[in-house]
Amino acid sequence: MQLESIDTHLWHATHAFKANGLPITTRMTVVRLPGRKLLVHSPVPMPPDSELWRQMQGLGTVAFVVAPNKMHHLFLAPCAAAFPDAVVYGPQGLAHKRPDLAARLRELPAGDVTEWLPDLEHLAFEGIPAGNESVWFHRPSATLIVTDLLQWMAGDLPWPTRAYATLTGVRRKLAVPLTVRALVRDRAAAARSAERVLRWPFTRVVMAHNQVIDSDAHAQVARALAVF
Template sequence: MLQPIAANLWHLQHGFSALGIGVTARMTVVRFADGRLWLHSPVPLSAPVREQLAGLGEVAFIVAPNKVHHMFAGDAARAFPNAVLYGAPGLAQKRPGLRNMQTLTPEAPPAWAAEIDQVFAAGFPFANETVFYHKASRTVIMTDLCQWWTGDLNLPARLYAGVTGVRARLGVPRTIRAGVRDPAAFAASARKILAWPFDRAIVAHDSIVDSGAHAQVERAFACFTDKY
């Protein structure tokens, strides 16, 4: 079931295995002032979770924030047919079955710009990730750019997190760094993200940094911002 993070902010984790690595992914839910709901990076939605969402408000927006986190976007769109589906640049070509999907742009759409800001992470074409900032809770919402694999992981997951540098603290995994094709553009995007006055960071994998997150994200992005 959805777990509260802050006022009008919830999350739900989904566990699965990828090549033997135990992984969790996170969906984040924001409720706007008018009661509409914004779903970021949907995970499988059981009937009780769908009921819980319906009790919180009307699901108005479903967001597939990058070209990797899209697996359950179609299921969410079918569960909430009145919601508008948004996807990462290039996702429409990857998933042509996601009909009527709007493509995320560098600017927040008017439908949520008053409550959520966004930055496109340039220079990382593999994912084309958009990062979001929920103004009311001072929370940055990322997907894969920063990660921190905590808790009781299976051995392959512990090894993977250690090798990629995200077991002990929040960081940009080495796998992500290797995929950046334009580090100067990526660094410029990171500086835009750091211009937000956030204190909390939510990432898909898998920790939530509830306080002091700005300094931790700044340290994570330093592998680019200190060089470019």
């Protein structure tokens, strides 16, 4: 596992593991902010002195480690330990779910985080409290960064994963998976957040599961978010 470049000041790495017995991959995204400060979004395993850890050292200083929703926290603690000087962010409710991280965890706000501006804009997506997912817009590369809200599980996958992707509606196109749609508790709030996301002039989408979309990205996201 190693970092691959997506754009200037933007990298990613994917990690294969099993979630509740289902073979799956997840993506970590790394953003380099001004001053060579690195933000690690949805961390994957990164033991000190591993190749991935060494790559990070060459890119800059890890200043922020972020759990983007209440589901993507499995590798947050070891990543935070690997970078003890980093500020650790997570969504509302994660400290209750992970009391071991409560002393270090800073709650993500509804809107922007001053230290990340002007390069990285932030929005807490409303209406789905079970996940409390945040989304980001990396302005220099015109990239939207999401986690579970939008998925497209394309490519050669194990049959259980193909079946899961088909059943949840994310095998053949970018979509809000049925598993996420079932968790909506305030559709009007979700619609407001979707409208806010679509104001960003992004031309690329990076998501945890499992595609990076470089073509017709804004229109595809608009179609997917129309479910709200």
